[in-house]
Amino acid sequence: MIRTFGTVMTRMLISMGRRRRARKKRKRKISGPTTVTTRTTPGSSSISTLTLQPLIDVLVSRYASVDSEDVNFDSIAKSVLEQCVKTRDELGELHERDDLGRPYLLISPSDEADLLEMLEARSRNGLSVAEAIILRKLKLQRHMRTHKLSPPVLRPKISSGLTGLAPACKPPEPDPEVLKALYGVQTTPYKSSFLSRLNGFSVGRAPVVAADWEARSPWMDLMEDIRAHYALKFLGREVVQESLAPITYVTLTAEHLPQVHDLLHRSFWSGIDVSDSLRHMPEQVTIVAMYKRLLVGCAILSSPAETYITYLAVRAGWENAQIATAMLFHLISRNPNKDITLHVSANNPAMLLYNRFGFKAEEFVVDFYEDYLDPQSRMSKNAFRLRLRR
Structure with a gap:
């Protein structure tokens, strides 16, 4: 119904x-x-x-x-x-x-x-x-x-069968000659590499005594902060990434002399010249600390026979990185079974470093540095004579 x-x-x-429209009825x-x-x-x-x-x-x-x-x-x-x-x-x-x-x-x-x-x-x-x-x-x-628009056309009926994908083309075999050439490439030794040249070493120079990857100095932290602030201020500019490098300890060479003289001049007094150390077994009486191509510390004995520490200095901004401790350790290790002596200003904080290694005060010398220190210097002109007995 x-x-x-x-x-x-x-x-x-x-x-x-x-x-109704006229049409033929069917x-x-x-x-x-x-x-x-x-x-x-x-x-x-x-x-x-x-x-x-x-x-x-x-x-x-x-x-x-x-x-x-x-x-x-x-x-x-x-x-x-x-x-x-x-x-x-x-x-x-x-x-x-x-x-x-x-x-x-x-x-x-x-x-x-x-x-x-x-x-x-x-x-x-x-x-x-x-x-x-x-x-x-x-x-x-x-x-x-x-608007004279045509009606939508019904989609054709899709068959239920699935057509498999064509098999992937097999990649061509590599050229045997190319593989042989690649396998024949050998690793460049560090002493002959470009990285060694950037870090201050090349063929024929003294080998690295030690490398410290963990030490961080105030100067390194400062440079990192400067790069971070630059990147925040200039967001559109490309920031050069700083490559990591260790503090390396090597023997003194002729290329180090200009930086050594500048460091000793800033730390002690002008006119210091240690060129003679290159003629007295430098691998035994000298040690310098390098960060890439920058000299950050040096320690020098007078001679292999006398074993008197004439200079031990660290560049400003590189304190508290155990650089002086490492240099003194390598000097002592290179001269076994020998007493090592030195003079240190009475108010110099380095006195604590020498005490840790076993140096003992044997003499108090009045006005030992009177002819060397600047009158405006805060360092005491009096000195202690210390000895490490072996």
Whole structure:
């Protein structure tokens, strides 16, 4: 019975305009129940299913006020049953099927306009989901017709079979000659490498006595802070990354002399010259500390026979990095079984360093540095004579 009311509603919609398009009727036998849908223009892929709710609402509102036992759903349906059957038979030959095999019914543009107007009027009181979909599709068809837009084409059916990927091409075999040449490359020894030249060593120079990768001086921390602040201030500029390097301890060579003389001049007094140390077994009586190509400390004995420490100095900014301790240790290790002596100013903090190695005060010399220290110097002119007995 519900399907019969659907046919009646379709008949009512078609009868609004009464302007059917002339076309050749084609009879087709439709088996089973038919769902009434609408398509605005032939060939369009927009299909809308009509709902029976508006018709039911009209009938309920019409007969709700009638107070009679004879007025019920069956009596109302009986009055239009014959017309419904006749309408179904007449409309049966107008049904066509879309690309998906679903039946649809052609309606004229005027009928479409009337249906659109009716749905828009009902939208004020709220539409069902099906009515809202039909209204949206009708508006879309009108927009496409106004702007001469072509309807979307149904996507072709995709086959369920999967096509396997083509096998990947096998990479070509490497050239044996190239592999042989690569395997023949040998590691460059450090003493002959470019890195050794950057750090101040080259072929023929004295080998490295020791290298300290863990020591950190105030100067190194300061340079790191400067680079960090520069990177924050100039975000768009490229910041050169500082390469890590150890503090290395080597024997004094002729290339070190200018930096050694400058360091001793700043630490003690001007006019100091230690060139003679290169002629008295320098690998036994000298030790210098280098950071890359910068000399940061030196320690020198007078001679292998006398073993008197004439100078021990560390560059300003490189304190508290155990540089003086390392240089003194290597000097003592290079001269075993020999007593080592030195003089140190009475208020020099280096006195604590010498005490840790076992040096003992043997003599107090008054005005030992009177002829060497500047009158404005804060260092005491008096000195202690220390000895390390072996």
